[in-house]
């Protein structure tokens with residue numbers, strides 16, 4: 001089977017592209033390595049997405065996206081695309097299988113930056129997390145203390161989500177806090193401790209707890225959540241002629257990560273694919 005378009009990544013960008021191409025009558029396949037919906041379910045309260053005046057949680061908004069995807073009966077291959085090559089057609093490789101397509105949309109989003117703190121790697125996935133949804137799916141008690149490392153919008157959003165779920169978050173940042181003032185006010189109102197200009201030396205497991213060792217101070221917590229930024233996530237692309245290869249969403253806008261931009265990009269990429277298939281294929 002030769003698909004008209006292979007879309008890699010089922011976040012807001014990839015889902016938008018998939019629906020538009022399916023509506024237009026093209027054959028598509030959508031790949032997702034983790035969970036349909038992408039990064040958005042991590043968002044505590046989205047109030048800048050049009051149409052939801054009082055705001056909506058990332059989980060709810062994502063469930064609406066997924067419902068629309070299902071309504072259009074769009075098949076999702078749950079697998080990681082490891083590399084892409086091109087020889088007349090695009091060849092999309094997953095560990096299990098090779099797929100063939102006339103065009104490709106890369107909507108692979110971003111991956112979190114590591115803080116490179118001694119001990120971080122060893123505890124990753126058990127005690128150290130980079131996305132709040134991963135922490136919530138792993139943690140057993142909602143009374144857990146969580147050290148959030150990072151003083152940007154995402155760190156503050158995570159703190160608000162955790163306090164709502166009765167966790168005990170604490171924000172620690174090695175720099176000055178750099179987030180929206182309204183998030184700062186909400187965190188302050190909830191009395192979430194916030195420490196600026198704290199240099200973290202190491203993270204150490206101690207029985208069931210984690211010690212966050214800083215210069216002159218030590219915190220004992222259950223989990224560490226690192227939110228210090230993200231970088232584009234890309235499979236290996238061995239393609240000389242890039243005609244027919246398009247990008248959409250955070251993968252190309254890593255500094256301006258917003259659902260509106262991702263969905264707009266997803267739509268634009270789909271329209272570019274249609275134009276490409278109708279004129280050059």
Ligand SMILES: Cc1cc2nc3c(=O)[nH]c(=O)nc-3n(C[C@H](O)[C@H](O)[C@H](O)COP(=O)(O)OP(=O)(O)OC[C@H]3O[C@@H](n4cnc5c(N)ncnc54)[C@H](O)[C@@H]3O)c2cc1C
Nearest residue numbers: 009011012013033038039040043081109249250257258259
């Ligand atoms: C805490 C938090 C709060 C936020 N709040 C807001 C907000 O209020 N308003 C707003 O507009 N935005 C917000 N965002 C940002 C928003 O979630 C992102 O901008 C949006 O999800 C980007 O969509 P995307 O489709 O480009 O990428 P993503 O959502 O990252 O989706 C990419 C998908 O591709 C998959 N993938 C990656 N590589 C591969 C591969 N090789 N093979 C198969 N699949 C792959 C990933 O698993 C992922 O599901 C927030 C983000 C966070 C973390």
